[in-house]
Amino acid sequence: MQQRLKTRATALLATAAIVLLGGTFGASAANAATVSPQVIGGEQAPSTPWEVQLIFQQGGSATYGCTGEQINASWVLTANHCVDGTTAMNVYQSNSTSNRGTAIAADRLxxxxxxxxxxxxxxxxxxxxxxxxxxxxxxxxxxxxGTIMGYGNRANSAPSTGLYQATVNLTGRSIDAYNGTAQHVTGVSGASNHGDSGGPLLVNGKVVGVCSTGDVADPGANTHAGSNYAVLTQSASWIRSTAGV
Incomplete structure (x- = not known):
């Protein structure tokens, strides 16, 4: 089974200032959700203030995108592979990928x-x-x-215009990109794609895990593709003590 990390998405169409990095990003940058309806398939999500966009560099000049969940005024939850090796990151509290608004720099990962x-x-x-x-x-x-959300690519790697969500089936225990406990899901109305990394799996209205890997390297337009969401329970005490939640 070939897995893919969901960090990197397709090139962003819009050019926007990335204050922390002192530059801009454009055609070589990476984004977050896609469709054929969009996450892959799914539907545009309602306004969700806490679902944020992470734009970052991991060495070099390439810019990448992940999804994150703001859990209080100072802390955002995401996937480890979105911060592992990251040298600079901006956080955008907007559900629009074409109008991100003002960036807030991350100072600790x-x-x-x-x-x-x-x-x-x-x-x-x-x-x-x-x-x-x-x-x-x-x-x-x-x-x-459950429900997944993210800014990642839509079907066939088309860039997303905003936050999308989809319904998924819960299909057993699996492992994430760091050999941790994961919840395996398969798409019902849609599936996760590149750029949805760090995005939430919600069960009964609460975030239980974050997007880690996919079952295949390129899900194309397959709305029933499988993914693995790192379960928060395995690091619950660390999340509480670090972020104060």
Whole structure:
């Protein structure tokens, strides 16, 4: 089974200032959600203040994108492979990929002790109207459904215009990119794609995991593709003590 990390997406169409890096990004940069309806398939998500965009560099000049969940005024939850080797990161509290608004620079990046999980600290705290609701006691399931969200590519690597969501089946325990515990999912109305890394899996309205890998390197337009979401429970005490949630 060939897996793909969901970090890197296709080139961004818009050019936007990335204050932290002192430059701009354009055709070589990476973005977050796609479709044929968009996540792959799915539907445009309702306004979700806590679902943020992460634009970053991992050495060199290339710029990449991940999805993140703001869990309080100072901290964002995402995937570890989005911060592993990252040298600079901006956080955008907007659900639009064409109009991201003002960036807040990240000043600290932390990798969880277990699993493909990370925390990003904002240089300047930003209060939001709501924050991501977490379930830090979740156990993997082989039945039921959940919801995924992200800014990653749509079908056939088309860039997303904003935040999309899809319904997925919960299909058992798996492993994430760092050999941690993951919830395996398969798409019902849509599936995750490159750039959805760090995006949430919600079960019963709460975030239980973050997007880590896909079952295939390129899901194309397959709305039923499988993915692995790093389960937050494995690093629950670390999340609480680090971010104060």
């Amino acid at each position: 932390y990798s969880a002790p277990s699993g493909d999980i990370a925390l990003v600290h904002l240089r300047t705290a930003k209060a939001l109207s709501s924050y991501a609701p977490l379930d830090l006691a979740y156990t993997t399931k082989s039945s039921g459904t």
